[in-house]
Amino acid sequence: MSIVAIVGRPNVGKSTLFNRMIQRREAIVDSVSGVTRDRHYGKSDWNGKEFSLIDTGGYVKGSDDIFEAEIDKQVELAIGEADAIIFMVDVESGVTGMDEEVAQLLRKSRKPFFLAVNKVDSANRENDAVEFYSLGVDKYYTLSSINGSGTGDLLDDLVKSLPEEEEREEEEVPRFAVVGRPNAGKSSFINALIGEDRYIVTDIAGTTRDSIDTRYNRFGFEFNLVDTAGIRKKSKVKENLEFYSVMRSVRAIEHCDVILLVFDATRGFDGQVQNIFWLAERNNKGVVILANKWDLVEKDNQTVKDFEKYIRKQIEPYTDVPIIFISTITKQRIYKAIETAVEVYKNRTKRIKTSVLNETMLPIMEAYPPPQHKGKYVKVKFCTQLPTPYPSFAFFANLPQYVKEPYKRFLENKLRDNFDFTGVPITVYMRKK
Ligand SMILES: Nc1nc2c(ncn2[C@@H]2O[C@H](COP(=O)(O)OP(=O)(O)OP(=O)(O)O)[C@@H](O)[C@H]2O)c(=O)[nH]1
Numbered sequence: 001m002s003i004v005a006i007v008g009r010p011n012v013g014k015s016t017l018f019n020r021m022i023q024r025r026e027a028i029v030d031s032v033s034g035v036t037r038d039r040h041y042g043k044s045d046w047n048g049k050e051f052s053l054i055d056t057g058g059y060v061k062g063s064d065d066i067f068e069a070e071i072d073k074q075v076e077l078a079i080g081e082a083d084a085i086i087f088m089v090d091v092e093s094g095v096t097g098m099d100e101e102v103a104q105l106l107r108k109s110r111k112p113f114f115l116a117v118n119k120v121d122s123a124n125r126e127n128d129a130v131e132f133y134s135l136g137v138d139k140y141y142t143l144s145s146i147n148g149s150g151t152g153d154l155l156d157d158l159v160k161s162l163p164e165e166e167e168r169e170e171e172e173v174p175r176f177a178v179v180g181r182p183n184a185g186k187s188s189f190i191n192a193l194i195g196e197d198r199y200i201v202t203d204i205a206g207t208t209r210d211s212i213d214t215r216y217n218r219f220g221f222e223f224n225l226v227d228t229a230g231i232r233k234k235s236k237v238k239e240n241l242e243f244y245s246v247m248r249s250v251r252a253i254e255h256c257d258v259i260l261l262v263f264d265a266t267r268g269f270d271g272q273v274q275n276i277f278w279l280a281e282r283n284n285k286g287v288v289i290l291a292n293k294w295d296l297v298e299k300d301n302q303t304v305k306d307f308e309k310y311i312r313k314q315i316e317p318y319t320d321v322p323i324i325f326i327s328t329i330t331k332q333r334i335y336k337a338i339e340t341a342v343e344v345y346k347n348r349t350k351r352i353k354t355s356v357l358n359e360t361m362l363p364i365m366e367a368y369p370p371p372q373h374k375g376k377y378v379k380v381k382f383c384t385q386l387p388t389p390y391p392s393f394a395f396f397a398n399l400p401q402y403v404k405e406p407y408k409r410f411l412e413n414k415l416r417d418n419f420d421f422t423g424v425p426i427t428v429y430m431r432k433k
């Protein structure tokens, strides 16, 4: 899926536009599981074309004294990772030096970018916008992110510039992406597997090279390992480093089948790690959680159990995910990690025959039917797995609109109990029959 990034100075209205574009979609697409939404990443679509949207704003604290260098880095990263860029400026403040700097970076790149002149809430501001031609563009788009006017013209041209979805080849090799926070041990993990020091491994966060695919063969199974480490430019600001790692993860996650989510067990399964986890969940990717640096953790016979419980608590309600305790230094369980990823991959591509599915699920739904709604009975008549690249199921009922989230979750749990879908998100749809 294509990636679109919104860049610009602080306070020009990036988040406002981002929220508008994400929410419009959330209103029409039923939310799958209601898990936490990322403030900076979401899906949007326009004229039937879907894309991922990244808001690069809000990472720099104390927006007033923001360093120009930080903006530059965000823009450079956006250029590197995105397929198209919305460059937002503010008609109220007019052209600023920082705008000129960003414009120059964008012009030098070969990425399509769209100059969005924001806060054009009235006709006379339309006239004020002409000064933005000085940024060296042939065209700009005036809009008001707050009320939505003008966004249509921008999006029309934006989606036209996006590449057509590449067709997935039939026998493409499965892709496993190694993702996680800076310094979690991603490169060490890959090194340990490959057994050669192809990657730079150091103590300083963010020193690995750009992401590299490695073809790998293990357990008679061939796959690509994608290393997302590699945030090449060191950043003094910690928040930005996290931002870079999330942004790097976005593309890797979208283009993989299973993620190996490496985190530092001595630091805990914190919010940043969870963000990456939900990114994978929302993209319907398989997940294996790797608690790394296990050699450093003081252990007794309860430790693993307690730790697992703690992690599952953080990822509720989607807890059917393998968790493996590894050490890349002692090589403890690193092959187990890969073996598990292969299992998860198989779960993700698993197809349940309709007859088997109904033999299992119909008696369950008869014993536990959906709750009545205003005195009306909902009857589920049959179900089938949909031909999506990840497990999704349609349940056909007389009154599908009355089946609520808790019952769908019940169905999901029953699917998990009866057919192994460990490590992969399941989508349940109710359809009219
Ligand atoms: N008048 C007007 N105000 C707007 C418009 N869009 C955003 N704003 C206001 O501009 C301010 C900044 O908006 P944000 O969306 O937070 O800006 P941002 O670019 O994401 O800012 P950072 O997160 O600091 O990078 C807020 O007070 C918004 O209400 C608009 O179309 N018209």
Ligand SMILES: Nc1nc2c(ncn2[C@@H]2O[C@H](COP(=O)(O)OP(=O)(O)OP(=O)(O)O)[C@@H](O)[C@H]2O)c(=O)[nH]1
Residues within 6 Å of the ligand: 180, 181, 182, 183, 184, 185, 186, 187, 188, 189, 200, 201, 202, 203, 204, 205, 206, 207, 208, 228, 229, 230, 231, 292, 293, 294, 295, 296, 326, 327, 328, 329, 330
């Ligand atoms: N004790 C211990 N240290 C580890 C383990 N795995 C990695 N480390 C150390 O953690 C540090 C970071 O490891 P890297 O592999 O560079 O981490 P990364 O996730 O690739 O980091 P970035 O390149 O910043 O994204 C290094 O000093 C490693 O030696 C482990 O299992 N045990």
